[in-house]
Amino acid sequence: MHKQSNISGHAAPLRIANFDTDQVMPKQFLRGIDKSGLTEGLFYDLRFDENGKAKPDFFLNQAAYASTDVLIAGPNYGCGSSREHAVWGMQQFGFKAVIASSFAEIFYSNAMGNGLLLVVLPEDEVQALMKEADDNSAPISIDIDIKNLTVHTQKHEFKFTMSARHHRMFLEGLDVIGLTLKYQSQINAFSQQHWKAQPWVKDIARVTTDRLNSLR
Template sequence: MDKQSHIQGHAAVLRIANFDTDQVMPKQFLRGIDKAGLKDGLFYDLRFDEAGNPKPEFFLNQAAYASTNILIAGSNYGCGSSREHAVWGMQQYGFKAVIASSFAEIFYSNAMGNGLLLVTLSEDQVQALMQEADDLGAPVAMEIDIESCTVRSPKHQFSFPMSARHHRMFLEGLDVIGLTLTLQAQIETFAQQHWAKQPWVKDVARKTVDRLEQ
């Protein structure tokens, strides 16, 4: 993950509650064995008609929204299946953050672990940002200060909660593995103490394979 202390850009509104991961990234885009091409599947049924033609009424198909990198979404965003592809697709498209009053738990974990910032505000605060964007009739300029956990738009400023673990991950550019490796010395100390007390469990898999190959 890259270090992130500020996210600046423009936010657009998706006024749909309980927007699930199949709507974020439909199942037909999960056939590959890597992350390639997920950008094309993002919000596919909203972006395209049955013939594959762009729907002009959807905001991402409008030139004015080309710079959108923050989404203001309805409550319980990312519910449904646990597919991590939904997060990867949003990032490939250019989204850096999603603001909502609530998120599905697994989606939240997937997103924050991959560096897609999820900002949880009260429903009243989310509605205020949505109304600001609606009044403007265009993407609203927005800055998210991760260090101070603050969201700023031209008309509003709100604080949001963030766990100490996720706060450190974003500021230091650590994914879950990287965060774990910061504790490598403690892990090695624990392992040595564990093996000293129970030496028969050390390298048990390798020893079993060696015995079977004899």
Template sequence: MTADNNATVRGHAAVLDIANLDTDQIMPKQFLRGIDKAGLAPGLLYDLRFDGAGQPRADFVLNQPAFAGTDVLLAGSNYGCGSSREHAVWGMQQYGFQAVVASSFGEIFYSNAMNNRLLLAMVTEADAQAFMHEARAAAGPLAIEIDVEQRQVRTAGHSAPFTISERHRRMFLDGLDVIGASLTYRDRIDAFAAQHWAAQPWVRDVARLTRDRLGA
């Protein structure tokens, strides 16, 4: 996928039309043992990608050679429902996905994804099915672009608006994740902190005072 000044992302899409695909399936629990974000790509959609013996399922779309390098997912409704594990987002990004197009998303997954700059484009169910129909008819991955500035998803055969909050839209256009967006308010945060500590100076030293009182 390429990006033009963070405003338009272009890539190639594969279809995963499974409704209510939850985060436990996106990133199974056995891959959550690490203490950081690293090494999650092998676990992505593991039970869909591999059989009980750990062998790749030849009929699964992401295992097909033509779809190697796919970076946009055309997903079923309520994608990412279930638990709040942020690893599902990190795993998708490490695997190479930059965006998901669907008619609806799990609420917590949506927030986690957008805050980590995994772009989720929410379209109507009719538009989602139109994109999937076009993708299935294509010889390989479907060329697709997502215009954040104009809030449009486009392919050769279809175009549709997508829903995105102004806050998240601004984050993508400015190239920021949620921490970067928060730091744009650094002056206001520092001013509040200075006022807070000046009004309640004892709060700042509460840990030290507690240790002194307990003789720790």
């Protein structure tokens, strides 16, 4: 994770509701054991035909949309299975944010935890951004002010919200583990109080292992 207080980029619409994670990253691209090499799989069935040839009518295959790094999506984006590869693939392809009126809960958690910004706006505002992009016939310039929670384009300005936890994670460049470690002193204090009240549970796994080893 790196600190993000602002995302300036270019946005284009994907007008498909309930776009699930198998469409974002099909199952045949989930065979790797790390996060690498997922760019090819992103939106594969939309980008390529059955012979693996790029479909010229899909917007991301067109030169005019090469700068797209913000997706304006239909409602319930990221539904389906919980595969985190869908998020990693979007990031590897170059996407910095997705704007939609709703997201599947697990996809939302995966994305925000990995630094892919998801912006929730009312559906009429999402449609307004899509129309602006359609009228432009190319990606529209967009500025997402994460610190002040606003979305700006040439024609529109919208406010959005996010949890205080996710807001802090983006502004300070923290993943879930990093955020947890911010509370290290409180965690240590709790542990000491817990062990003082119940000393028999301290290092119980090590104590049990030592006892078992002594019986061999």
